[in-house]
Amino acid sequence: MKEFICIVCPRGCRVVVDDNMNISGNQCKRGEIYVRNELSNPTRILTTTVKTIYPEIPRASVKTSEPIPKGLLMEAMKEINKVTIEKEMKIGDVVIENILNTNVNIVLTKEIKRKEEEK
């Protein structure tokens, strides 16, 4: 038996799945769909930061371009923490291509642009 909190709406139903995969506790159909997805292939967008070589912008924020399997989050963090950005880049630019063979890229969510006086 496993319990989920449905996050489709603010009501937050506690949905219970028994050993025969019967779903109960949800007050609407969307809750059942949510829980079936969570059971079969839960995915998440991962957001974190990467290092840069610029002292005035020590970190730049990044995200996965698509959700990745929940089980890969910690492994993806290890890969992302190996990277250091060494040039100016824009929002959406790819930092790591096809991370952990998921067909998902790690992209910047912050512009890395130095101010003139700091160059």
Add this chain to the structure above:
Amino acid sequence: MMRDIVVIGGGASGLAASISAKKKGKDVLLIEREDTLGGILNQCIHNGFGLEVFKEEYTGPEYAHKFVEEFMDLKIDYLINTTVIKLDKNNDDFIITLSSKELGIKNITARSVIISSGCYERTRGQISMPGDRPNGVITAGSAQRYLNINGYMVGKKVFILGSGDIGLIMARRMYLEGAEVLGVAEIMPYSNGLNRNIVQCLNDFDIPLYLSHTVTNVEADEFKKLKAITIQQVDERFNPIPNTEKHFEVDTLLLSIGLIPDITLLDDLYVEVDPKTKSAKINQAYETSVKGLFICGNSLQVHDLVDNVSKESTRAGISASDYLDGLVKDRKKIAIKPGKNVLYVAPQYLDFGWEDKDLLITFRSSKKIEKAIVKVYQGEALVYQKRRAFIVPAEMETLSFAYQELNQDQDLMIEIEEV
């Protein structure tokens, strides 16, 4: 030089207010104390922003960038690294005293001012936490800034007091960066955070949430660094229950125990304040009790979604422009009061002088209610009602109705009825 509108604070709120006022043809100056625009969004690197405004899910920095781009395209004047240290009024004009490295201390004048200065975090001193006072007890938002902007981890073994969204977001963030997150304690019997944050920040990583628990002791080591904390279950009156102590050895205690609107700049203006929102009382045009002084965003009321901050501040910017255009007529106002099951209401006044402004009332319930009817009374007369399947304090509610036909001598009262 006399400015039309000075906007104080360049986060989500100030950006939206400046943009809407500038689009109305007004001369706008925005003042920001940090070295970049975007405010707290810059450190909120998680996603989930923009679903209402852009119909897409952005991270905080991406959401801020959208508004900064539009702000720059409109060529709005702004000052960064500049702090407003005093706000005063001389007849109808505002005198803004600012301080910066380049300008020194300088006065500027404006016909209208919009306050969009955000909110600050409650600290340990505001909840009388017992025990030693070591290093390592820090607000969740400060820890978020150190980690996401500066790249410093504030600790390796972390406990979090308060289940507000920032605390939950930081639980996940610290866990992903390799910290051991031992738990979150919440004094209330329910969490103040959004459900999706409980699920995706705590449950995903098996971080326990201790409801009806609070920190009852803090221990320092010989170097005055945090060594351990004790949490205890509390009863209905929030008194610790004996023999429920749990002990955690940690080097960091993050506090996520509430946000308070930052309205220190209003001190010299004798603005009427609402003890419930801890901010200025406003009318439906976001105007305070001081004519021409507007307030919006988290400095008006603490929002749960930035999208609502942007929408509210866009309206406040238009109101400031309308004020300068002389669209406000003779003033006659009635109060809008929170009644049964309503925690607070904003606006607190309906001003018939602003009769062209739509009335959009925001409020929060004081408890979780299933099957509710929101009712607005004027005396005995029911002037508006709507059904809501589900209302929780963590999510701001809104309602709107035409008011031009209302009695102009009697206050309004908002109630939530349980069916």
